[in-house]
Amino acid sequence: MTQTDGDRVLMCGNDAMAEAVISAGCRCYFGYPITPQNEVTAYMAKRMPEAGGVFLQSESELAAVNMVFGAAAVGARAMTSSSSPGISLKQEGISYVAGCELPAVIANVMRGGPGLGSIGPSQSDYFQATRGGGHGDYRHIVLAPSTVQELVDMTIEAFDLADRYRNPVMVLSDGILGQMMEPVVIPKHPETHEPEKPWALTGCAGREPNVVKSLYLDVLELEEHNRHLQEKYAQMEREEVRYETIETEDAEALLVAFGTVARICRSALRVLRERGHKVGLFRPITLWPFPTEALRATRDFLESYLVVEMNAGQMVEDVRLAVEGRRPVEFYGRTGGAVMTVDEVVARLEAMLVEESTS
Amino acid sequence: MKTSTVVELKIRSEWCKSCGYCVVTCPEEVLAFSDELNARGVHPVVAAHPEKCTGCRTCVIVCPDVVFEVFKNDSD
Amino acid sequence: MMKTLYAMPESLKPVVTHYCAGCGHGIVQRMVAEVVDELGIRERTVGIAPVGCAVLGYDYFNFDVSEAAHGRTPAVATGMKRARPDLIVFSYQGDGDLAAIGTAEIMHAGNRGENITVIFVNNGVYGMTGGQMAPTTLAGQVTKTTPRGRAPEDVGAPLKVPEMLAVCDQTKFLARCALNSPKNIRAAKRALKKAFQYQVDGVGFSLVEMLSPCPTYWGVEPLEALKWVEEKVIPRYPLGVIKDAAAETRA
Numbered sequence: 001m002t003q004t005d006g007d008r009v010l011m012c013g014n015d016a017m018a019e020a021v022i023s024a025g026c027r028c029y030f031g032y033p034i035t036p037q038n039e040v041t042a043y044m045a046k047r048m049p050e051a052g053g054v055f056l057q058s059e060s061e062l063a064a065v066n067m068v069f070g071a072a073a074v075g076a077r078a079m080t081s082s083s084s085p086g087i088s089l090k091q092e093g094i095s096y097v098a099g100c101e102l103p104a105v106i107a108n109v110m111r112g113g114p115g116l117g118s119i120g121p122s123q124s125d126y127f128q129a130t131r132g133g134g135h136g137d138y139r140h141i142v143l144a145p146s147t148v149q150e151l152v153d154m155t156i157e158a159f160d161l162a163d164r165y166r167n168p169v170m171v172l173s174d175g176i177l178g179q180m181m182e183p184v185v186i187p188k189h190p191e192t193h194e195p196e197k198p199w200a201l202t203g204c205a206g207r208e209p210n211v212v213k214s215l216y217l218d219v220l221e222l223e224e225h226n227r228h229l230q231e232k233y234a235q236m237e238r239e240e241v242r243y244e245t246i247e248t249e250d251a252e253a254l255l256v257a258f259g260t261v262a263r264i265c266r267s268a269l270r271v272l273r274e275r276g277h278k279v280g281l282f283r284p285i286t287l288w289p290f291p292t293e294a295l296r297a298t299r300d301f302l303e304s305y306l307v308v309e310m311n312a313g314q315m316v317e318d319v320r321l322a323v324e325g326r327r328p329v330e331f332y333g334r335t336g337g338a339v340m341t342v343d344e345v346v347a348r349l350e351a352m353l354v355e356e357s358t359s
Numbered sequence: 360m361k362t363s364t365v366v367e368l369k370i371r372s373e374w375c376k377s378c379g380y381c382v383v384t385c386p387e388e389v390l391a392f393s394d395e396l397n398a399r400g401v402h403p404v405v406a407a408h409p410e411k412c413t414g415c416r417t418c419v420i421v422c423p424d425v426v427f428e429v430f431k432n433d434s435d
Numbered sequence: 436m437m438k439t440l441y442a443m444p445e446s447l448k449p450v451v452t453h454y455c456a457g458c459g460h461g462i463v464q465r466m467v468a469e470v471v472d473e474l475g476i477r478e479r480t481v482g483i484a485p486v487g488c489a490v491l492g493y494d495y496f497n498f499d500v501s502e503a504a505h506g507r508t509p510a511v512a513t514g515m516k517r518a519r520p521d522l523i524v525f526s527y528q529g530d531g532d533l534a535a536i537g538t539a540e541i542m543h544a545g546n547r548g549e550n551i552t553v554i555f556v557n558n559g560v561y562g563m564t565g566g567q568m569a570p571t572t573l574a575g576q577v578t579k580t581t582p583r584g585r586a587p588e589d590v591g592a593p594l595k596v597p598e599m600l601a602v603c604d605q606t607k608f609l610a611r612c613a614l615n616s617p618k619n620i621r622a623a624k625r626a627l628k629k630a631f632q633y634q635v636d637g638v639g640f641s642l643v644e645m646l647s648p649c650p651t652y653w654g655v656e657p658l659e660a661l662k663w664v665e666e667k668v669i670p671r672y673p674l675g676v677i678k679d680a681a682a683e684t685r686a
Contacts, residue, residue, distance in 0.1 A: 028518050054517045058510065059543035066507035066540070070514025073501045074481065074522060078514065096504050201499035201515070203522055205478035211493040212501040367437065376456035378650075378657035384617050401456070417617045419441045423454060423461025429440040 006188045013148045013177040014039035017107060018047065019186050020155040021079050025194060026105070027053030028078035030067035032060055034086045035119040036175040037109035041081075061086035065093030065106070072102040073212045075200030077159050081107035083175075084125050085116065088133065094168050095134030098229070099214025101199075103162035107155070107171040109178040112337030120337020121175030123259060126314035129170050130288040137226055139233045140168045141240055142287040144258040148182040150285075160193050161240065165232050172287065174310070176260045176339065242285035243294055247273065251280030253353060254298060256319050257308045258284050261340070265308055268345035277353060287315070295322040304356055305329040306349050310339065328356070366414040368406050369428040375403035381418035381427070387411040390418065444468035446477050448497050457657025459614045459647025460489050463556055466624045467525070468496065470631050480523045481515055483508045487529035488562040506537025509544035512551045523634055525552040531561045534570040534594050541596070545640050548605025552630045553642040555596060558649035559668065566652035570594040573671055578652070597644055597677040607639035609678040613646040615664035619674070626676070638681045646672055 011019070018040050021029065029044040041057060048055035054071075058064035064080045071078035082090065087108045097104045110125050112118035127133075129142045141161055145151040151173055158169040201210050216222035244262075246269065248254065257265040262283040272279045282298065284291050304327055307316040316331040323329060332348040334340045368389070375397060381404055382390045391407035404426065406412065418427045443449050446468035454460045471477050477498050484492035486505035493500035503511040508526040516524045533541050533555050544551065560578055561567040567580040571593045575584040585593075597609035608630055612623035623645055630641035646668050648660035655663060 028514070030514065056513070056517060056547075058513075059539050063507070063510040063513075063540055063543065066504060066510035067514035067517070069503070069507075070483075070501075070511035070516075071518035072514075073511070074515045074519045076518035078518065092504055093507070096502075100502065201481045201501055201522075202519070203479035203481065204498050209493075209496075209498050209500065211499075213493060215490060215502055366440075374451045378457035380457065380657065380661070383658060414440050416441050420617050420620050421462070423456075423458055423465070424452065425443055425447065425449075425461075425465055428442050431438045431440050433436045433438045 006186045008183055008185050010181050011148065011184050012039060012179055012181045013151050013173060014109065014179070015043050016148050016152050016184050016186060017081070017155050017171070017173065018043040020152040022047060022051045022053070023186055023188060023190055024077065024156040024159040024192055026077040026079050026159055027051065028068070028071040028076050029054070030056050030058050030064040030078070030080050032058050032064050032082065032086060034061070034083045036111055036121070036178050037081055037083050039178070061089040062093065065090040065097070068104045069093060069097055069100070069102060072097065072104050073100070073201050075197045075202055077103070077163070077194065079105040079107070081109065083109045083111045084113050084122070087125060087128065091134035094140070095132070095136050095138060096214060097168045098138035098140060099136060100212050101166040102212065103166055104168045105155070105158045105162055105171065106168055107173060110172065110174040112335070118337035119175065121260065121339060122310045122335065122337055123174060123261060124311035124314065124335065125172070126287060126309070126311060129172055130290070138229060139236070139288055140170055141236055141289070142170045142172055144172045144285055144287050145177065146259055146262050146283065148177065148180065148184045151177060152184055152186050156187070156190050156192065163193065163195055165236060167232060172259065174260055175337070237289040240286055241289050241291045241294070243291040244283040244285060246281040246283070248280030248282060248298060250278055252278040252303045253349060254302050254305045255279060255281045255308060255345070255349065256295070256305055256315070257281070258287060258315060261308055261310055264340060264342055265345055267342045268349065271342060271346050272349060277350070279349060284315070290318045290322070292318070292322045295319060296324070299323050299327055302327060304352060306352055307331050308340065308345055309333045311335060365432050366412045367430040367432065368409060368412050369430070370404060370406065371426045372397050372403035372405065373399070374424050375401070375426045376424055377401035377403060378423065380421040380423070384417050384421050386415060386417060387413060444472045446471040446497050448495055450495065452495055453491060454488065455651045457648055457650045457660055458488070459556060459558060459645060459649070462614050462620060463554060463645050463647065464489070464492065464495055466627050467527070467554065470624070470628045471498065473628065474631055474635060476523045476631070476635065479521060480525070483511050483524070483526050485528040485532040486563070487532050489527055489529065489556065490563065492527055506532050506535070507540055508532065508537065509540040509549070509551070509553065513544050513547070513549050516549055516551050520550070523631065525554060525631070527554045528556070529562070530557045530559065530569040530571045534596050542600065542603070545600045545606045545642065546603040548607070548639045550634055550637060550639050552634045554627070555642055555644040556647050557644050557672070558647040559593070560649050560652045562649055562652050573667060593671055595672065597642055600642060601678045605640060606642070606678060607680040608633050608641035610676045611644040611646065611672060611674050613664055613669055613674055614648065615646070615661040622674070633681060
């Protein structure tokens with residue numbers, strides 16, 4: 001299918017993400033209401049049946065991810081979305097989806113935590129997303145869009161990645177992105193690649209029965225299965241790393257941020273440059289696989305790093321791992337649903353530069 | 360193993376776990392526990408009176424292990 | 436000319452199971468295989484194995500089978516059936532899977548009237564994990580976690596699932612059967628066949644509960660276990676059709 005542009009429209013992130021799911025050819029959505037992504041369930045309730053697909057409001061987020069498991073097991077593209085507490089509920093299911101090698105897309109519109117938290121935006125599920133909140137040795141690609149357009153494009157791509165690797169893929173949005181309205185183009189017929197699925201449970205006519213399972217009671221068999229899973233993850237690490245760099249070539253200090261915080265940092269960058277500071281911005285787009293190599297390479301010419309997140313310090317650990325203790329890595333964050341301002345980021349980075357020059 | 364001139368009862372004694380359900384439910388008291396042990400270390404079922412088997416398949420119904428197969432000689 | 440009166444069902448793999456001597460699972464899974472064969476639906480049937488003694492169901496059933504997380508089988512079945520309504524989907528669950536951890540999933544799949552068949556094997560104990568109390572353990576019954584006998588005033592009385600589901604408008608066929616005698620097993624198979632036929636006909640949600648012996652964790656010989664089902668379990672869990680909405684509308 002060739003790519004034809006849809007119209008350029010003004011849409012909120014949640015609605016645009018939902019429409020992107022349909023563009024990707026997914027016809028199964030299961031979800032449960034939770035703020036700040038209720039627009040998704042409402043949009044899907046209307047739009048999925050129009051598109052000839054299945055919408056079902058499940059009895060819980062836990063049930064929803066298991067419905068996704070079922071639909072994926074019979075060969076369908078399936079998706080669920082939620083926000084932080086609901087994503088916690090889905091962790092068991094995500095582990096099973098990964099262990100059974102099923103393709104699925106899960107979107108987290110992050111809010112303040114822990115516990116019931118707030119309905120304000122946050123980035124405090126980074127650990128949960130990248131370290132695997134579920135049990136066992138599994139990983140999944142985590143895509144962190146920064147604009148509504150990226151949210152659309154990455155949601156569509158998530159389905160291809162899920163099918164390519166037979167693995168769950170997470171789209172990490174947040175309460176700002178979900179609610180904000182931006183101009184966006186949602187391709188009606190994007191080029192997607194849905195492969196043949198000979199492993200799916202489609203009824204055993206003309207073939208031996210298929211089994212979808214993650215249970216291997218023989219420990220050596222399970223080890224072999226894990227080896228196979230790790231090979232997939234290694235391939236993802238080799239081939240799926242994405243990031244963006246802005247004005248890093250002559251930078252001495254680096255802002256590191258993802259998602260909507262990267263936009264705030266981008267504005268801060270402009271202010272800092274105007275004031276004569278040689279600052280750049282490094283924006284990981286895949287939080288897993290993390291762009292470790294690319295970040296490590298910046299160490300050769302950079303003095304210091306300031307990681308900015310809407311959490312108490314999560315991605316900063318991966319940045320520290322990447323620079324391997326050879327450069328100072330500082331952190332600035334807001335939690336609870338609070339959003340930092342451009343001025344705060346500017347002030348914090350300037351303070352860091354002052355500290356460096358005086359030490 | 361020929362049972363009557365009509366019904367043939369095949370018993371997979373290696374599969375039998377000696378639960379006893381078939382022995383007590385057979386209406387014709389065809390079945391009994393063998394004196395021998397099978398590879399599972401239990402006394403499997405045997406047709407002690409095969410000539411009495413009517414092919415009612417009650418043993419089939421109660422057996423959890425699909426030990427029995429039943430055939431009929433359709434020579435009439 | 437030899438005529439076959441009974442042979443291994445096509446929908447069952449010719450392997451010995453890991454089930455204990457006298458376990459009801461062997462009888463139930465054989466009946467499921469027979470029904471699937473008799474209805475000619477093997478090539479479009481998908482079964483879902485539970486977490487419980489029947490977790491290895493895919494090693495025994497000779498058609499497509501999936502695993503599911505503990506209790507989530509009705510949700511998995513919902514996803515399957517909604518994505519591919521032409522498939523015949525059944526959920527096979529024990530008493531922990533269905534009546535403890537999976538209560539929300541079974542109630543809502545039933546309430547929504549998902550056109551699936553649920554086989555509920557109730558042996559009043561958690562077998563796989565070594566014999567702990569189940570929601571369906573009888574009052575006074577000794578288990579690993581009720582060493583002094585189940586006390587209803589403390590942990591509740593045994594749960595009656597089909598009766599709970601009967602309250603939901605969209606549940607169509609709910610029955611309780613037992614595996615303790617040839618007569619009861621024949622009735623169980625008739626109920627099972629109806630439950631599958633209803634799915635084929637698009638009637639809606641069916642559940643068949645099977646009161647099953649568990650000699651190992653009841654601490655008795657298999658033949659004693661059958662007596663226990665008759666004398667202790669059935670009085671608490673009366674047999675019969677709790678609901679047959681299709682028969683009512685057709686009457």
